[in-house]
Amino acid sequence: MIRVTLPAHLRKLAQVDGEIQLEIAGQITQRTVLDALEGRFPMLRGTIRDHATQKRRAFVRFFACGQDLSHEPPDAMLPAAIASGAEAFMIIGAIAGG
């Protein structure tokens, strides 16, 4: 079971109140987590990754286990604590005014 947290705007868009739990078979990577997240909440397609390129949007960051994973390759394995559900995969909007 993978735990994911969303910023407030995206929680509202997905109509969820708190943390999201996803069941993912196989490798746990940014790509498999985001694929599963968008599969369950299709209204989030395009809000975290660009629709066409699948690249992370510039003002969205990924954190887990105290590390900034924003610039890690999308197919790199996420930390074991994410795969085990001990820690949440955090999707965060960059602090940039607004």
Add this chain to the structure above:
Amino acid sequence: MSGVRVLVGTRKGAFILSSDGTRKNWDISGPHFAGWEIYHLKGSSVDPNRIYASQSSSWFGQIIQRSDDGGKTWHQPGTPAGEPTTAPDGSPKGESNNFAYDTSAETGKQLTTHQWYDGTPHPWEFKRVWHLEPSLSDPDVVYAGVEDAALFRTSDGGTSWQELAGLRGHGTGAQWQPGAGGLCLHTIILDPRNPERIYIAISAAGAFRTDDAGKTWQPINRGLHSQYIPNPTAEIGHCVHHVAMHRARPGVLFMQKHWDVMRSDNGGDSWHEISNNLPSDFGFVIDVHAHEPDTLYVVPIKSDSEHFPPDGKLRVFRSRNGGNEWEALTHGLPQSNCYVNVLRDAMAVDSLDKCGVYFGTTGGQVYGSADAGDSWQPIVRDLPAVVSVEVQTLR
């Protein structure tokens, strides 16, 4: 009982202002989509309960929202809450957020570059929808003007969008350059007498027209004169801020350019200046009276660097003779210490008798006039900065 519904897009959400035909007492609903930039909302003239909204943010991109009940409830088209996440054919939902430039061999155009502010080539990148224009005959058909400049169309109520790539790829695209607000397609005008004819305008490329429903396009900028570009009379490169047309006279167009208020009597083939006695011919909005095709409205702004009204006086200027002469409308508007702006899509008219005129400011006020501009009242004073104002006349 007739009434009006004013659709207001702001930097931090959407608001809907409703009144009966007297336009004296107003109900305010919102913020809808609180915290998001709402560049534009517009209702279908065929089905007034159908309203489309462009919701976006620099963080999370573009969302299209749709209401089928006059703005009471909203959903992303094709992705209703609680329904399965794939369509019956197995394709994923969420496509209403997807504005992909068409580069296919069959219908698309190569994704080349446009000019950046410094003149260097810059790749085309989708950023947001600036303007939504519902079809005059089908509530499921809508055109979307986007940044970086291109025109999209949906025929399934906003569930999916396809680019009309003939515009972006018609030949001059490599010379288009962003204005201060970005390389945005902000104006879409559908000809009520000829469904094949569409006018659009782009900052800073100019105005364009199609006569074959979007397959091919031509620039329509002859007569425009822009001192701020290397060739002031170039075919493209003009910073057109907004264009307006009266439904009963679709060949006559009125334009507020970066500087200059312009008129065309031949569908944009040529333009001539009608700024005349305006205190400044810089501005963003321009609109036409619902029943008088030669009655125009603009809000002069001091200059391209000082985006506020001249002398701190918020004045709408009206011409009753197609732009030959302008009169200041001030009754009910602040006439001292006013330094707000009125952005390009932030003025609209209703079609009641007398014609109602509405505009919103970057200071968060929405002003309305129920007597064609003779007098004004603030409908609401303290919204976030207003980006767009549209009106639905309900009968």
